Amino acid sequence: MDIVILGSGNVATNLAKAFDAAGERLLQIYSPNIEHACVLAEQVGAEGISNLSEVVRNADLYIISVKDDAIEQVAQSLTEVSGLVVHTSGTTDLKSLSRYLKRVGVFYPLQTFSKSRLVSLDDVPLCLESSNDDDLSILIALAERLSSRVYQLDGEKRKVLHLSAVFACNFPNHLYVLAAKVLKESGLDFDIMRPLISETADKVMSNMPFDVQTGPSVRRDETTINKHLSMLNNLPHLQEIYQTLSNSIKIIHK
Amino acid sequence: MDIVILGSGNVATNLAKAFDAAGERLLQIYSPNIEHACVLAEQVGAEGISNLSEVVRNADLYIISVKDDAIEQVAQSLTEVSGLVVHTSGTTDLKSLSRYLKRVGVFYPLQTFSKSRLVSLDDVPLCLESSNDDDLSILIALAERLSSRVYQLDGEKRKVLHLSAVFACNFPNHLYVLAAKVLKESGLDFDIMRPLISETADKVMSNMPFDVQTGPSVRRDETTINKHLSMLNNLPHLQEIYQTLSNSIKIIHK
Numbered sequence: 306m307d308i309v310i311l312g313s314g315n316v317a318t319n320l321a322k323a324f325d326a327a328g329e330r331l332l333q334i335y336s337p338n339i340e341h342a343c344v345l346a347e348q349v350g351a352e353g354i355s356n357l358s359e360v361v362r363n364a365d366l367y368i369i370s371v372k373d374d375a376i377e378q379v380a381q382s383l384t385e386v387s388g389l390v391v392h393t394s395g396t397t398d399l400k401s402l403s404r405y406l407k408r409v410g411v412f413y414p415l416q417t418f419s420k421s422r423l424v425s426l427d428d429v430p431l432c433l434e435s436s437n438d439d440d441l442s443i444l445i446a447l448a449e450r451l452s453s454r455v456y457q458l459d460g461e462k463r464k465v466l467h468l469s470a471v472f473a474c475n476f477p478n479h480l481y482v483l484a485a486k487v488l489k490e491s492g493l494d495f496d497i498m499r500p501l502i503s504e505t506a507d508k509v510m511s512n513m514p515f516d517v518q519t520g521p522s523v524r525r526d527e528t529t530i531n532k533h534l535s536m537l538n539n540l541p542h543l544q545e546i547y548q549t550l551s552n553s554i555k556i557i558h559k
Numbered sequence: 560m561d562i563v564i565l566g567s568g569n570v571a572t573n574l575a576k577a578f579d580a581a582g583e584r585l586l587q588i589y590s591p592n593i594e595h596a597c598v599l600a601e602q603v604g605a606e607g608i609s610n611l612s613e614v615v616r617n618a619d620l621y622i623i624s625v626k627d628d629a630i631e632q633v634a635q636s637l638t639e640v641s642g643l644v645v646h647t648s649g650t651t652d653l654k655s656l657s658r659y660l661k662r663v664g665v666f667y668p669l670q671t672f673s674k675s676r677l678v679s680l681d682d683v684p685l686c687l688e689s690s691n692d693d694d695l696s697i698l699i700a701l702a703e704r705l706s707s708r709v710y711q712l713d714g715e716k717r718k719v720l721h722l723s724a725v726f727a728c729n730f731p732n733h734l735y736v737l738a739a740k741v742l743k744e745s746g747l748d749f750d751i752m753r754p755l756i757s758e759t760a761d762k763v764m765s766n767m768p769f770d771v772q773t774g775p776s777v778r779r780d781e782t783t784i785n786k787h788l789s790m791l792n793n794l795p796h797l798q799e800i801y802q803t804l805s806n807s808i809k810i811i812h813k
Contacts (some may be wrong), residue, residue, distance in 0.1 A: 334754045345605065373781060396783050417759055417773045422766075428754045462652070465745040468787050472797075473738035473752045474759045476775030476804045477731035482768045482811060484727035492717040492757060497710065499764055500682045503614055505728040506760035508676065510753055512738045519569070519671045520729030528628060529650050533722050535787065542810060543726075547804050550730045556796060 306447065307388075309333045309360060310351075311379050312345045312370035313341040315395050315418040320368060323426045325349040327450050332364050357382035357428055364388045366447070368412060373397050377418070389440050395467030398460050399434055410435035410444050413463055417474050430454040432463055490540075522554035560701065561642075562582040563587045563614060564605075567595040568625035568644050568670040570647050574624060577680045579603040581704050586618050599772050611636035618642045620701070621664060627651050629780045649721030652714050653688055664689035667717055671728050687715055721727050739795055744794075769811070776808035 306327050310321050313336035325331055336342035343353030361387050369392040380402045381454040383390055391410040402409035410433035430449040435441040449454040481537050486511040488520050508517045521529035537544035560583050561606040564575050567590035579585055585605040590596035597607030607612045616639050623633050630646050637644055644656055645664040656663035685702040689695040702709040720777035735795050739749040775783035791798035
């Protein structure tokens with residue numbers, strides 16, 4: 306397929322490289338910042354552009370992978386194209402595209418991406434939506450060339466996934482940040498925590514997290530909980546988080 | 560070494576099996592519940608006992624791996640032994656043993672253990688403490704046969720590790736529980752979240768978590784944050800956690 310990618314951020318970068326690796330043809334990478342566009346374009350043999358009027362009209366697929374609040378503006382510039390136009394957002398309605406365009410869809414990869422770290426899409430859930438059956442088939446065929454986990458989900462379910470991902474990814478990563486902070490205050494290196502983090506995630510690959518909850522709160526070990534809270538006296542912000550999450554564990558495991 | 564393990568819980572079970580696999584000789588497993596003692600004892604070729612007066616006096620090493628508030632009581636029953644006595648607790652002072660015994664130490668594995676899931680200790684940080692150099696050397700030699708990560712840490716640092724582990728392990732697992740809950744409310748299966756959880760942990764194996772934080776809060780995407788909060792209107796307990804952690808991300812990344 307001939308593909309144009311509109312965006313050059315974390316998701317755009319990972320998708321562009323995955324499409325390139327899968328043998329799809331990337332025609333253009335658009336970014337309002339021409340440098341950003343060209344850096345990515347060079348890596349995938351495409352043309353970098355920074356003006357929406359330069360977008361070719363004859364591609365098969367246009368992937369809008371920009372900040373949520375910029376999606377509509379990009380969509381409005383694509384009224385002349387005949388190809389299928391999709392966005393990659395977890396929270397944006399399909400309507401943001403169908404308001405302006407006929408052939409539209411969603412191609413939402415449920416993963417955390419960074420530019421500096423290329424993620425294989427083999428195992429990444431690709432969540433698809435389209436109001437047109439033919440276009441949906443096109444998206445399914447493309448997605449199945451990239452991943453073994455292809456889902457067809459409506460907008461409401463996709464939004465729930467996105468919300469859950471905040472709990473399963475963004476918040477745990479933030480707790481790693483806080484663990485690193487606690488360690489640093491005592492001159493300890495974050496590296497000592499890595500095997501534990503790895504095992505904690507591995508454990509829920511084959512178990513439900515509820516069944517493998519450990520720690521003082523699920524044991525109702527108030528002595529340890531109180532020791533921990535008093536150790537955080539100088540970090541009231543972390544103390545509040547400890548209290549909130551500890552209480553939540555007690556509520557859920559009552 | 561001839562080893563007696565006092566306890567039959569998650570840590571005791573994983574340590575007993577690791578020592579057995581490493582060729583150490585397990586003499587006895589103690590638990591106040593004789594069935595629990597015997598189940599583990601059978602698996603590692605030891606004798607199961609349920610009475611502290613039955614503990615043999617001539618072992619090289621006694622490992623107390625019981626609930627924190629039961630450690631002293633077990634220690635008091637070991638005044639007649641000549642071997643080294645250690646506990647495996649992250650939060651308990653060495654004094655809890657040295658108050659009653661001469662040759663004492665700590666053997667704290669920084670990992671989350673479940674009976675049903677055998678964890679290799681190869682990569683698990685084993686945190687050691689002893690006030691006697693000879694006994695410390697014995698512990699180091701033993702620990703190095705089990706793991707490539709052996710640390711000598713005093714009680715204060717060990718307590719900090721234990722606190723950090725709550726942030727890096729117990730709380731993230733609880734957030735997986737909450738993600739599963741959000742998904743279930745919409746008829747979605749937790750399995751769809753697994754590749755994301757795995758990648759989130761993998762990412763910090765070679766990066767500092769601060770540098771790879773993603774999500775609406777670090778982007779200050781208030782539109783998405785507000786959508787998420789309103790989706791949680793019927794789950795006020797999760798709404799509070801979302802608000803607390805989202806604010807924390809904004810504070811730490813300001």
